[in-house]
Amino acid sequence: MIGPREGKMISSQFRRMVLSAALAVVCAGNAFAMNVRAIVQDDAGKPVKDAVVYATSLDSEAPLPQKPLDAVMDQQDREFVPYVLPIQAGTIVYFPNHDDLRHQVYSISPAKKFQLPLYKGLPPAPVLFDRPGAVALGCNIHDWMIAYIYVVETPYFTKTGEDGRVKMQNLPQGTYEVRVWHPLMKGAPESTGKRAAAAPRDGADNDLELSFRITLKPEWRPPRAPAVKGGEYR
Amino acid sequence: MLQDRRLVRPAAALLFIAALFIMTSAAHAEWLIDAEFSAVYESNINGAIAGQDRKSDVALVPAVSFGHYAQPADSTSIAVSADMKYSGFARFSGLDHLESGLAASVKYKWGLGSYAPWIKIFGSGAHVDFREDFRDEDLARAGLLTGKRMYERIFAQIGYAYESGSARDSRFDTRNGIVSAKLDYLLTESVQTWIGYAFGSGVYIANLPFSGAAPFNPRAVVVHTFQQPMGAFQLRADARILSLGARKTVTNHWSVDVSADFIDIFGNERHYPDSIYKVNAAYSY
Numbered sequence: 001m002i003g004p005r006e007g008k009m010i011s012s013q014f015r016r017m018v019l020s021a022a023l024a025v026v027c028a029g030n031a032f033a034m035n036v037r038a039i040v041q042d043d044a045g046k047p048v049k050d051a052v053v054y055a056t057s058l059d060s061e062a063p064l065p066q067k068p069l070d071a072v073m074d075q076q077d078r079e080f081v082p083y084v085l086p087i088q089a090g091t092i093v094y095f096p097n098h099d100d101l102r103h104q105v106y107s108i109s110p111a112k113k114f115q116l117p118l119y120k121g122l123p124p125a126p127v128l129f130d131r132p133g134a135v136a137l138g139c140n141i142h143d144w145m146i147a148y149i150y151v152v153e154t155p156y157f158t159k160t161g162e163d164g165r166v167k168m169q170n171l172p173q174g175t176y177e178v179r180v181w182h183p184l185m186k187g188a189p190e191s192t193g194k195r196a197a198a199a200p201r202d203g204a205d206n207d208l209e210l211s212f213r214i215t216l217k218p219e220w221r222p223p224r225a226p227a228v229k230g231g232e233y234r
Numbered sequence: 235m236l237q238d239r240r241l242v243r244p245a246a247a248l249l250f251i252a253a254l255f256i257m258t259s260a261a262h263a264e265w266l267i268d269a270e271f272s273a274v275y276e277s278n279i280n281g282a283i284a285g286q287d288r289k290s291d292v293a294l295v296p297a298v299s300f301g302h303y304a305q306p307a308d309s310t311s312i313a314v315s316a317d318m319k320y321s322g323f324a325r326f327s328g329l330d331h332l333e334s335g336l337a338a339s340v341k342y343k344w345g346l347g348s349y350a351p352w353i354k355i356f357g358s359g360a361h362v363d364f365r366e367d368f369r370d371e372d373l374a375r376a377g378l379l380t381g382k383r384m385y386e387r388i389f390a391q392i393g394y395a396y397e398s399g400s401a402r403d404s405r406f407d408t409r410n411g412i413v414s415a416k417l418d419y420l421l422t423e424s425v426q427t428w429i430g431y432a433f434g435s436g437v438y439i440a441n442l443p444f445s446g447a448a449p450f451n452p453r454a455v456v457v458h459t460f461q462q463p464m465g466a467f468q469l470r471a472d473a474r475i476l477s478l479g480a481r482k483t484v485t486n487h488w489s490v491d492v493s494a495d496f497i498d499i500f501g502n503e504r505h506y507p508d509s510i511y512k513v514n515a516a517y518s519y
Contacts, residue, residue: 077486078486079486100264101263101264101303102305104305104308106346106347108346108347115346117308118305118307118308138346138347138348140308140343140346140347140350141305141311143347143348143383218422218423219423220386220387220420220423221423222348222383222389223420223426223481223483224483224486
């Protein structure tokens with residue numbers, strides 16, 4: 001469901017991503033890097049999908065953050081795609097609407113308040129997210145449409161897949177705090193923090209394994225399910 | 235309002251044309267394609283007083299709706315649809331009927347987000363074609379509904395609707411105004427429950443053994459719908475309706491509902507109790 005315009009944008013993103021990765025290795029100043037593998041599970045031990053895992057350097061001489069890439073929050077079949085989008089502060093996010101109807105995307109979260117008036121296709125301008133924090137997105141027409149953008153200050157972040165696992169590769173040598181955030185998580189990300197440190201080790205990279213347990217709460221979305229006469233949003 | 239049957243069809247047509255006119259001027263309209271299949275049990279389908287006179291029946295009810303939904307402005311939406319519903323009864327086939335009509339509504343939302351309150355004005359007109367021709371009628375319905383999400387799991391709405399039915403035989407004309415309130419509660423992330431209460435007042439149709447019907451209304455008509463001759467007559471009455479239900483979301487486009495309506499119609503100093511139980515599957519495009 002990616003149109004030519006977004007395809008070009010994503011291709012550009014990929015080139016920038018490769019360059020950024022190369023830059024990161026050079027900036028690290030030495031050949032040693034750290035690979036962090038993590039698993040996020042709920043209280044019952046089930047893997048948690050869409051958990052953001054991010055590593056923040058605790059070193060005063062940490063390399064400068066890389067210039068963030070642009071990102072895309074799509075709308076398909078009256079749902080946001082993806083459900084969770086982690087980005088670095090300073091990222092520009094595009095909100096293409098691939099539905100054959102109009103959406104009115106908004107956020108009233110303190111980290112970013114904005115509203116895109118009714119549109120189809122691409123809105124007139126992307127949105128800059130320059131403050132860290134969670135941004136809950138909604139559509140004012142289709143109330144069940146909910147998604148989250150999580151803005152972090154570090155360039156080292158990713159999110160879990162179905163298996164609850166993530167892998168962050170080639171973090172420059174140093175000490176980091178690794179945290180987890182999930183939109184339905186009880187408690188603040190600070191409470192999940194784990195220290196991860198790596199030092200040169202016989203010329204080999206350091207591989208660290210971390211595991212996180214988080215408590216999830218239900219998500220109370222306005223129902224989307226059909227109701228023939230007098231349907232919920234009509 | 236709309237009590238004169240001559241006004242029913244033109245009013246419904248006018249409503250639809252006006253809505254359609256606004257719709258076609260909207261740049262982006264969304265198609266509505268809804269379908270529903272229900273099994274309905276009614277304990278006192280003939281509206282009788284005494285227990286031994288009450289007749290129950292089960293109906294299978296497929297329904298479809300096609301239409302347009304448009305959002306001409308951030309806060310305002312319009313929906314128009316053509317609706318068709320068939321009711322086929324297991325025992326009393328004289329009540330089998332096809333209802334076809336048009337409906338339109340305009341909804342206004344104050345502000346952004348799912349907690350913003352809204353108000354909806356709606357109207358519809360339909361022709362109901364019964365197997366027993368004398369029951370054929372034109373239905374007109376209009377009203378308003380307002381609602382708000384109160385808490386993350388609780389939604390509330392109140393409304394008023396006026397309905398008028400003009401039958402081929404005017405002795406089967408009905409009309410009533412209903413005030414209603416409903417609370418929806420999300421039991422789980424995929425199960426929604428509700429409780430509703432409605433109070434209506436107007437003219438309904440009741441049935442008694444003919445000898446008993448005549449004193450109530452000298453215009454009582456003998457009908458053979460219910461396997462024995464009964465007197466059908468217009469009854470000026472009040473109705474109280476308690477509704478309970480639950481809806482399970484199956485997918486983004488499918489849901490399954492179970493519901494019950496407990497109805498007490500009170501007229502001529504007598505009660506006409508009725509219960510309606512319904513199971514249905516609904517699809518929305």
